Amino acid sequence: MSDLKAATRLTLLLSLSAGLFAAVTVFVVAGMIADRQERTGIAQALTNGGASRALPLLRKFGCSGCHTIPGVPGADGQVGGPLSGLSGRVYIGGVLTNSSDHMVEWIVAPQRFSPNTAMPITGITEAEARDVAAYLYQR
Ligand code: HEC
Numbered sequence: 001m002s003d004l005k006a007a008t009r010l011t012l013l014l015s016l017s018a019g020l021f022a023a024v025t026v027f028v029v030a031g032m033i034a035d036r037q038e039r040t041g042i043a044q045a046l047t048n049g050g051a052s053r054a055l056p057l058l059r060k061f062g063c064s065g066c067h068t069i070p071g072v073p074g075a076d077g078q079v080g081g082p083l084s085g086l087s088g089r090v091y092i093g094g095v096l097t098n099s100s101d102h103m104v105e106w107i108v109a110p111q112r113f114s115p116n117t118a119m120p121i122t123g124i125t126e127a128e129a130r131d132v133a134a135y136l137y138q139r
Contacts, residue, residue, distance in 0.1 A: 043137035049130030
């Protein structure tokens with residue numbers, strides 16, 4: 001086999017693998033985006049809130065000072081546990097079964113359900129808590 005043929009084959013092989021790699025990447029990324037959109041849709045339907053409004057609320061009401069919250073820059077508080085994986089939890093604050101209504105109620109008035117909890121009433125409204133809950137459930 002001549003060198004030229006070998007080089008042509010190599011080039012062909014390389015471009016085929018590059019094409020395959022690109023196709024797989026597109027497929028994986030598209031899957032991730034679809035997954036994320038689905039999770040956001042479910043979280044918003046459950047809570048009747050808007051996840052896109054949550055970020056400034058998490059700062060305004062001090063949540064980010066006490067909790068580490070995924071996707072919120074600077075939210076690295078260690079007073080309470082990290083607010084991640086909440087959609088998979090069984091209990092909220094160890095006292096309420098995990099449902100979207102309970103999540104909203106806890107965020108508004110945790111001491112109503114757990115009188116000795118260190119989490120304070122922050123002054124967040126129910127509507128704002130719905131937005132925050134939508135955000136937290138999609139993570
Ligand atoms: C002063 C600190 C403080 C602030 C501010 C605070 N939290 Fe908490 N939070 C806690 C502590 C401590 C716990 C653990 C409570 C317990 O288990 O009794 C907690 C628990 C929680 C839980 C239950 C988590 C679980 O693992 O069951 C959620 C959800 C939550 N906080 C959300 C928020 C949100 C949203 C805000 C802002 C509106 C906020 N917190 C503000 C300290 C705080």
